[in-house]
Amino acid sequence: MAMTITPKKLKGKVNVPPSKSMAHRAIICASLARGKSIIRHIEYSKDIEATISAMKALGTMIFQYDDYLEIDGTTTFMRNMCDIDCHESGSTLRFMVPISIVCEANVHFTGQGRLGKRPLDVYYKIFDQQNIGYLYQEDVLDLYIKGRLKAGEFEIPGDVSSQFISGLLFALPLLDGNSKIMITSPLESKGYIDLTLQMLEQYGVHIENKNYQEFIIHGGQIYQPCDYYVEADFSQAAFYLVAGALGNDVVLEGLNLSTHQGDKEAIDILERMGCQLIAKNDGYQIYPGILTATTIDGSQCPDIIPVIALACALSEGVTHIENIGRLRIKECDRLSATVEVINQLGGIAKEEENAMIIEGVKTLQGGKVSSYNDHRMAMMEAIASTVCHHQVVIDNKDCVEKSYPSFWEHFEMLGGVYDEFFMGD
Ligand SMILES: O=C(O)C1=C[C@@H](OP(=O)(O)O)[C@@H](O)[C@H](O)C1
Ligand SMILES: C=C(OP(=O)(O)O)C(=O)O
Structure with missing residues (x-):
């Protein structure tokens, strides 16, 4: 759908x-x-x-x-x-x-x-x-x-x-x-x-x-x-942490900050970019700051890179995300796909063999994007929509079931608004 x-x-x-x-x-x-x-x-x-x-x-x-x-x-x-x-x-x-x-x-x-x-x-x-x-x-x-x-x-x-x-x-x-x-x-x-x-x-x-x-x-x-x-998932939490960095008011419940999960690095990266993690209402929230470009090594946390790249697309300056060649062998070529989506939504990103270079812009416009049948791309696009001027159209919403079947339900509970349609309608 x-x-x-x-x-x-x-x-x-x-x-x-x-x-x-x-x-x-x-x-x-x-x-x-x-x-x-x-x-x-x-x-x-x-x-x-x-x-x-x-x-x-x-x-x-x-x-x-x-x-x-x-x-x-x-x-x-x-x-x-x-x-x-x-x-x-x-x-x-x-x-x-x-x-x-x-x-x-x-x-x-x-x-x-x-x-x-x-x-x-x-x-x-x-x-x-x-x-x-x-x-x-x-x-x-x-x-x-x-x-x-x-x-x-x-x-x-x-x-x-x-x-x-x-x-x-x-x-x-x-x-x-x-x-x-x-x-x-x-x-x-x-x-x-x-x-x-x-x-x-x-x-x-x-x-x-x-x-x-x-x-x-x-x-x-x-x-x-x-x-x-089973403790809460930091790879999924990263979507809401980035949402916070982009000015959404989302409190995350259930996070174990002493986790061994490598994707907890999302917090360090966003803090380096100018945000702050605060404890609020029995949970945690990323409080937005003036987002500033930094250099990111993606070798240890490949799954959070698409959504982190979204935060970079709206940061002041030029971000280099390095050592991410392995993103190409995930559910889609996530290196190419992330660059393509940022550009289609009105950002500025460039792909290298093992890296991406993102020039920050002030706002994103919106538009038609593909999910590439990749759950992490579809969820990143949903978070991107919260800061776009125009609607975001995604070809396949159901791919989120691979890792997070309740994602759209949670998105709606947080006030997200969407309509479903059959492609070709
Ligand atoms: O062991 C695991 O649970 C995983 C390892 C990572 O794969 P790579 O080791 O291939 O990076 C990660 O991308 C994947 O989503 C889950
Ligand atoms: C790459 C992923 O999972 P797997 O490698 O298990 O397919 C993922 O969940 O992003």
Whole structure:
């Protein structure tokens, strides 16, 4: 469904949804544990549904309630032949590939959207080294794997996706022998490795972290069941933090400021740009200042860059956002898409191979933009509409379901005004 958003300032309180990254990890760890766990504060986004179905495909009993899950890991790995549909979730795919072959298995992975175009070669290299059979198609996710993952030494690049490292960190403790992961290039998205290590500890699995250069994994470890509450999501909070920076009056409820989530960096960046985080009405709010350009390193927080770029588009001066080549391998080419949207809305942005350069303007005009079927682009465009002179038309509003199915409901609750229509009407 397409939509027309009428520019309007947002005002009110928003309950930030549970962290998608932490929910993926909790569901996986609980499913690998010998016993029953409860995971509270769950929102059924498409990505989280994908991870739940993936674990069910391996035999895990998962009972889904309104906002919590009961998981009995004792039945996991009951099946050695299964189909896993990852939808469009990179996390589900890259976490589940090594987990699915902890026992001798015959697995078929499928997915949709751009997932088949996102890199997986790091795993293909391991399959070649370990004589694990695999068959895949270019550009669409249709991957057959036959075999079993073996303990050993793994050389993994740090600058393709941290999800490969996380996937191995979940699987290797379950194998008989000891393993070592060696990181062969600068580690990006490091905060996500911290989330993995934190969740493993929570479920009784210990990894030796040698300064993020090497990870030593003892085999034969046993995941312990645990009750876990999923904290609020900083990648989603970033939309409302930027909304605050642009003069909207939005209070965020539920944020844990001592989180390990790397996307908390949104606060530091906005403070560097002249804003202030204030405690208000049992929550937090970004209080706008005179937005000033700065240099931003996006290597550790790729998911917040599209919306941060929006704040930069309305800052005084020229912003350089650097080390963001990996934005091109997300749900869309987010580097190109962000630059295109800023320009279409009346801003001034330029794309480089690994960076974007944004010249601040005083106001944005509005206009027609694409969501590129990417939840983070659609949500960034919604926040942009609050400071545009004219309406913003988005081709597909439903893509937000990938990570934040209640986004439009929250947007309306905060006073956002939009009409839906079928494209072609
Ligand atoms: O581990 C995770 O939960 C994630 C890791 C990041 O991916 P990369 O490591 O590929 O940057 C991030 O973009 C993604 O949305 C979630
Ligand atoms: C890139 C994202 O997720 P994933 O890699 O899990 O598809 C995201 O949520 O922005």
